[in-house]
Amino acid sequence: MLYDQYRYKQIMCSLRIEEVIALVFIIPTLMIRVYAFLDLSDDQSLPGMGRDENLWWIALISILTIWFFAALLSRAENKIFKVMRDFAPFLFVIAIFANIQVLIYYVNPHDFHFALQDLEQWIFGNQPTVRLERIVHPLLTEWFAFSYMSYYWITLVLLIMLYVNKQEIAFRKTMFTMIISYYLGFLGYVLFPAASPYLVIPHQYTVDIWKNTSVCSELAQWIVSLSPVRTRDAFPSMHNSITLLTMIMAWRYHRPLFWVFLPLAISLPVATLYLRYHFAVDVLAGVGVTFLALYLSPLLESWWTGVQSERENLQGVDESMDIRT
Numbered sequence: 216m217l218y219d220q221y222r223y224k225q226i227m228c229s230l231r232i233e234e235v236i237a238l239v240f241i242i243p244t245l246m247i248r249v250y251a252f253l254d255l256s257d258d259q260s261l262p263g264m265g266r267d268e269n270l271w272w273i274a275l276i277s278i279l280t281i282w283f284f285a286a287l288l289s290r291a292e293n294k295i296f297k298v299m300r301d302f303a304p305f306l307f308v309i310a311i312f313a314n315i316q317v318l319i320y321y322v323n324p325h326d327f328h329f330a331l332q333d334l335e336q337w338i339f340g341n342q343p344t345v346r347l348e349r350i351v352h353p354l355l356t357e358w359f360a361f362s363y364m365s366y367y368w369i370t371l372v373l374l375i376m377l378y379v380n381k382q383e384i385a386f387r388k389t390m391f392t393m394i395i396s397y398y399l400g401f402l403g404y405v406l407f408p409a410a411s412p413y414l415v416i417p418h419q420y421t422v423d424i425w426k427n428t429s430v431c432s433e434l435a436q437w438i439v440s441l442s443p444v445r446t447r448d449a450f451p452s453m454h455n456s457i458t459l460l461t462m463i464m465a466w467r468y469h470r471p472l473f474w475v476f477l478p479l480a481i482s483l484p485v486a487t488l489y490l491r492y493h494f495a496v497d498v499l500a501g502v503g504v505t506f507l508a509l510y511l512s513p514l515l516e517s518w519w520t521g522v523q524s525e526r527e528n529l530q531g532v533d534e535s536m537d538i539r540t
Contacts, residue, residue: 229287232519233394237307240398241280244314248273251317269317276310301378301386304394305371312448315401319408319447328409331450331494332416343495344412344488348422351489356428359486360435365479366454367438370461373476376469385468391516396460396508400453403500408447413491424490435490451500452493458483459505 252269283303290296335342370393377386413420425432442448462480465473487493 232515233304233307233391234284235519236394236398236515237304237311238284240311240401241276241307241314244311244318245273245276245280247318247321248276248314251321272313276313279306279310301390302374304390308394308397311398311401315404316446316448319405323405323408326409326447327407327450328415328447328494331407331409331496332412334496335494339495342412342416342419344491344493345416345419347485347489348420348424351422351424353427355489356424357431359482359489360428360431362479362482362486363435363454363490363492364431364438365476366458366483369476369479370457373461373465373469373472376472380469382468385464388512389464389468392464392508392512393457393460395512395515396456396504397453399504399508399511400451400456400501403451403504404448407450409450409494409497410447411449411492412494420491439492449493450497451504452487452497453501453504454487454493455484455498455501456504456508459502460508463505463509 248269252273283300286296287300332342374386374390377389409415425436458480462473462476465476484498487498488495
């Protein structure tokens with residue numbers, strides 16, 4: 216019994232705050248996915264996802280999660296595992312995102328995007344994604360598609376550069392703040408399920424923005440097509456949130472990358488509107504998520520450091536008492 220308590224305290228003291236938060240998200244969302252699998256019959260499916268695909272996600276996420284946290288006890292000092300652990304939060308984000316859409320389907324299936332459309336109309340007097348049809352040009356579409364896709368790699372490039380340069384504190388702060396931003400965004404998805412404008416108001420568009428375009432546009436369309444039509448991940452815009460956060464961190468810790476990324480970052484807010492992937496209010500909400508993450512991340516890090524210190528002190532007291540007895 217005492218050994219089990221000691222192991223529990225050892226595990227808790229070894230976890231990072233992002234790993235604890237990942238568990239807080241992964242466990243309930245995975246349970247919802249399991250419930251969905253058991254709830255649906257063989258001839259039913261979640262929108263855009265059949266029972267077999269659902270089962271594969273359950274198995275993959277469960278196995279990887281169990282392996283990772285078990286490895287913390289046996290391989291924590293292994294150099295390869297240390298690198299994997301440092302970058303694992305990105306895998307947590309992918310796993311949670313895969314589950315969050317199922318969670319929305321069961322917990323809050325009420326679409327919010329029509330309210331966003333009305334809010335857009337009230338604020339701007341029009342639909343900005345429709346107004347941008349005036350400037351449509353194949354070359355502009357290509358550039359905006361490239362800018363839109365930069366979201367998938369610029370953060371990783373910054374993190375790798377910080378890691379290679381052994382800027383450990385900068386790497387940890389950047390990674391943790393990014394992860395908090397993602398989790399805040401996931402909460403937004405659940406509370407305000409919303410689809411992209413091209414799905415919500417297709418009848419208002421009269422110009423084919425993809426006409427006469429090529430590689431970048433085709434790739435952007437292919438990436439977006441990977442998500443089921445039922446996906447609700449527009450509010451807040453995590454493309455804008457994470458890109459803005461990346462730029463802030465690049466300015467702080469790697470100024471040359473900041474200047475390299477700047478043209479893409481400036482273009483991205485317009486790109487998300489031009490390509491009809493976000494309403495303008497999605498973009499504004501994404502900016503809000505960024506600054507909320509910047510505010511919360513040091514507070515959470517400080518709180519968890521205090522919790523770990525307290526547990527380590529209690530563990531030391533327990534061990535001394537065991538020796539005396």
